[in-house]
Amino acid sequence: MEALPARARMYVTGVTVAALLCLLPAVPLSSAPLSQTLPLPLQLPLSAASGPDAPWGAVALLAVLYAGCERLARSRHLGAPNPGGTFHPVLLAAAFLLPPSAAALVALPGALLTPVEQRPFLARRIWRAGQLTLAVWAAGRAHLAAGGREAVADGDVPAALGAAGASVLVFCLVLTLLDRGILALAGGVPFRRGNRAPRPECRRTTWRRPRRNTRQTTWWRLFLRSLAPVTVHGLAGLMMALLWRSPYGPVAALLVLLPMCVSWWAFAQYHRERAAHQATIRALVQAVDIKDGYTRGHSERVGQASTMIARELGMDDERTEVLRFAGILHDVGKLGVPTRLLTKDGPLTPEERRVIELHPEYGHEMVRGISFLGEARAAVLHHHERLDGSGYPYGLAGAQIPESARVVAVADAFDAMTSNRSYSRARPVPVALDELQRCAGDHFDPRMVEALVRAIGRTGWHPAVTAEDVRQPPGPPAPPADEPADEPVAAQVADPPGARR
Numbered sequence: 001m002e003a004l005p006a007r008a009r010m011y012v013t014g015v016t017v018a019a020l021l022c023l024l025p026a027v028p029l030s031s032a033p034l035s036q037t038l039p040l041p042l043q044l045p046l047s048a049a050s051g052p053d054a055p056w057g058a059v060a061l062l063a064v065l066y067a068g069c070e071r072l073a074r075s076r077h078l079g080a081p082n083p084g085g086t087f088h089p090v091l092l093a094a095a096f097l098l099p100p101s102a103a104a105l106v107a108l109p110g111a112l113l114t115p116v117e118q119r120p121f122l123a124r125r126i127w128r129a130g131q132l133t134l135a136v137w138a139a140g141r142a143h144l145a146a147g148g149r150e151a152v153a154d155g156d157v158p159a160a161l162g163a164a165g166a167s168v169l170v171f172c173l174v175l176t177l178l179d180r181g182i183l184a185l186a187g188g189v190p191f192r193r194g195n196r197a198p199r200p201e202c203r204r205t206t207w208r209r210p211r212r213n214t215r216q217t218t219w220w221r222l223f224l225r226s227l228a229p230v231t232v233h234g235l236a237g238l239m240m241a242l243l244w245r246s247p248y249g250p251v252a253a254l255l256v257l258l259p260m261c262v263s264w265w266a267f268a269q270y271h272r273e274r275a276a277h278q279a280t281i282r283a284l285v286q287a288v289d290i291k292d293g294y295t296r297g298h299s300e301r302v303g304q305a306s307t308m309i310a311r312e313l314g315m316d317d318e319r320t321e322v323l324r325f326a327g328i329l330h331d332v333g334k335l336g337v338p339t340r341l342l343t344k345d346g347p348l349t350p351e352e353r354r355v356i357e358l359h360p361e362y363g364h365e366m367v368r369g370i371s372f373l374g375e376a377r378a379a380v381l382h383h384h385e386r387l388d389g390s391g392y393p394y395g396l397a398g399a400q401i402p403e404s405a406r407v408v409a410v411a412d413a414f415d416a417m418t419s420n421r422s423y424s425r426a427r428p429v430p431v432a433l434d435e436l437q438r439c440a441g442d443h444f445d446p447r448m449v450e451a452l453v454r455a456i457g458r459t460g461w462h463p464a465v466t467a468e469d470v471r472q473p474p475g476p477p478a479p480p481a482d483e484p485a486d487e488p489v490a491a492q493v494a495d496p497p498g499a500r501r
Contacts, residue, residue, distance in 0.1 A: 004123055004186055005185065005186060007185045008182065008185040008186035008312050009123075011182060011185050011186075012123060012127050012130070012182070015127065015130040015131060015134065015178060016126055016127075016129075017128040017501040018134060019104070019129065019130040019133035020129070020284035020347055021135065022100070022101060022103055022104050022133060022134060022137040023104055023108075023137075024101070024200050025099075025100075025101040025104060026099075026101035026102050026104075026105055029293070038236040041437065042165075048413065049330030051188070052307060055098065055102070056095075058097060058098060058250075059094075059098060059102050059105055059106060062093065062097075062098075062106045062131070062174075063105065063107075063108070063109050063110070064089040064092055064109070065090055065214075065254070065257075066087055066091060066094075066106055066107065066109075066110040067109045067110035067113055067114070069090065069110075069257070069261075070087055070114045071109045071110075071113065071114055071115075071237055072479045073087065073268075076178055080253070084103070085212075085302045087241060087257075088120055088171075088233040088237070089233045089234075089236035089237040089256070089257070089260060090237070090240075090257070091103075091106060091107050091132065091135075091136050091139075091236040092136075092139065092164075092167065092168065092171065092172075092233055092234050092236075092238070093236075093241050093244070093253070094106040094107075094136065094140075094168065094239075095136050095139040095140040095143055095167055095171070095237070095239050096143055096148060096149075096152055096160075096163075096164060096238060096240075096241035097152070097244060097245075098140065099140065100136075100137045100138075100140030100144060100146075101137065101140075101142045103136050103137065103139065103140040104134075104136045104137040104138075106132060106136065107129070107133055107135075107136050108129055108132075110132075111125070111128045111129035111131075111132050111133070112128075112129050114124055114128075114340040115327040115492055116128075117301035122192075124388060126318070126489045127182065130199075131178045131179070133173065134174055134178065135175045135178070136171070136176040138167070138170045138171065138174045139170050139171035139174075139253050140167070141168045141170075142163075142166045142170040142171075143164065143167035144167065145165050145166075146162065146163035146166045146167070146275050147159065147163055148160060148163025148164060148166075148167065151163055152238075152241050152242060152245055152256040152480070153245055155242065155245070155246070155393060157242070159353070160238060160241075160242065161374075164234050164235070164237070164238040165231075165234070168227075168230055168231055168233075168234035169227075169236065171230060171234070172223060172226055172227050172230040173182040173192075173223060175226070175230075176219055176222050176223040176226060177219060177309055178224065178296075178382035179222075180219040189350075194409075196365070197223065199272060199316060213487070230350075236257075236260055237257055239253075239256050240253040240254075240256045240257075241253070245254075249267045258274060277372050281325060281328055281329060281371065283330075283441060284329060284335075284366075284367075285300070285329070285333055287332075288331055288334050288335060291334060291335060291339055291342060292334055292342045293345070297463075298331070298415055298416075299327070299328045299329070299330070299331060300328060300463070301415045301419070301463040302328070302330060302408065302411045302412050303325070303326075303327035303328035303411075304323045304324075304327070304328050304411075304463055305327065305411035305414055305415060305452060306323045306325045306326060306327030306407050306408055306411040306418070307320055307323065307327070308323055308411075308451075308452060308455040308456070308459075309323075309410065309411060309451045309452050309455065310323045310406050311409060311455070312446070312454055312455040313448075313451050317461075319375075322373065322374045322375055322376050322404070323375075323376065323404055324380070325373055325376045326375070326376035326379035326380065326383075326404050326407070327407075327408050327410050327412075328382055329363070329367060329373070329376060329380055330363070330379060330383045330412060330424035331359065331363070332363040332366055332367060332380065332407050333359035333360055333361065333363025333364070333365075333366065333380070334359050334363075335362070335366065336358070336359065336362030336363075336365075336366075337356060337358070337359050337362070338355070339356060341355060341356060353452055357384070357392045357393060358393070360380060360381050360382070360383065360384055360392070360393050361381065363381070364377060364380050364381035367380055375403075375404040376404060377405070378392075378402040378404055378405055379402065379404035379405045381409045382394070382396060382402055382405035383405045383409050383412060384409070385397075385400075385401045385405060385409070386409075386443045386444075387441065387443060387444060388442045388443065390407060391443075401445075406445040406447075407445075407446070407448050408446050409443075409444060409445075409448075410436060410444050410445065410452055411452070413436060413439075413443075413444065414432055414433070414436060414452060415463075417431075417432035417435060418432050420460070429456065429461050433452070433453050433456065434452070436449045436452070437449055437450075437453065
């Protein structure tokens with residue numbers, strides 16, 4: 001646990017000790033003769049609470065099933081990139097069928113034997129085992145207190161549903177609170193809310209989850225977000241428990257996992273396809289950054305600002321993701337522009353400017369065959385259009401400009417004004433927002449401008465840039481050489497006649 005801060009090590013140790021205490025009632029299981037523990041290997045005596053009468057056969061079968069399924073879900077060839085919780089139905093079925101301590105044992109082998117991809121390996125294995133053990137034990141206790149054991153044994157589905165619902169709530173709540181606790185102590189994520197920076201001792205640890213931006217989510221929002229999938233898992237686990245208790249026995253219960261496996265496989269394929277999409281976009285952005293190193297990181301920041309605008313306008317997650325792609329790829333057409341023009345320090349000639357203004361069309365040609373980009377392709381083509389029709393490449397005006405392009409145009413101008421360029425030093429965020437508002441209606445869509453102003457006013461502007469940022473030496477900004485004096489600053493920066501764009 002060397003890579004963890006001291007408080008995080010204490011937290012993991014405390015969770016592990018608590019998990020061991022939850023398993024203690026099951027320890028007498030080993031003292032019972034095999035002939036007593038498995039007279040009918042997979043039968044579940046209702047009166048069993050722990051000790052010699054607990055059903056070791058069912059514990060072993062469910063533990064092997066869970067460990068094998070989790071191992072398969074995380075395999076290199078068949079697994080999804082983030083398969084955590086894929087086979088929670090097995091754990092919840094154990095909570096519905098077994099005494100709490102015996103049910104907690106089901107999670108232990110799978111948690112300890114499943115491969116870990118990130119350091120610290122031992123600490124992550126121990127943490128995962130302790131977290132799942134506590135969650136299953138708590139779910140089992142809630143199910144027992146709600147009378148679920150009797151309802152499952154009697155086949156009383158309405159009563160079993162109520163008890164299962166209570167168990168699912170407890171299971172999800174324990175997982176969320178424990179997970180939020182370790183992130184707060186080891187990853188610098190505030191337990192409640194806020195945008196506080198990570199403590200210095202936490203910046204060195206590898207126990208951090210990547211975040212697209214610094215906007216934090218409270219623990220109860222995480223709880224509500226994870227409740228729906230855990231509820232589906234709970235229903236599958238309840239179906240397993242009811243079939244296990246039925247005359248058809250454990251074999252029928254195991255058949256419930258078949259549709260779960262099919263859905264998991266489809267989910268894994270979706271994630272593989274999504275990972276391929278992300279790799280395609282990263283390759284294109286890296287190529288642009290290499291060709292025009294001065295604006296390195298600009299694409300990611302425009303993608304982030306576009307996301308903020310989309311969320312503020314109430315767009316759904318799928319469309320928000322497409323607009324993020326649009327912001328990231330809006331300048332991909334630079335790959336078709338000669339490098340000497342992109343790196344030229346002086347003003348462009350009219351002919352050179354016409355070549356630069358072809359980059360939206362180059363970009364559209366490059367991405368129009370990538371179907372998953374959707375309306376992002378229109379944003380790549382039209383993000384330099386202006387509301388008054390003075391933009392390029394086609395001089396569209398007003399509603400003729402696609403909405404995605406109007407979003408990216410505002411995000412692009414904002415980042416250009418708040419970043420150092422060859423012709424301008426970075427302006428403060430409030431100054432840039434004021435300039436966008438001044439140009440709204442002529443060059444930019446007022447709705448998009450106000451959405452960005454509201455979003456930044458609420459959460460601030462904390463760009464998460466992965467690429468190295470090239471800084472302009474201090475000094476007065478150099479205005480573009482051939483730009484009219486009364487041209488708005490936002491228009492100068494968003495569509496400069498100078499070389500670097």
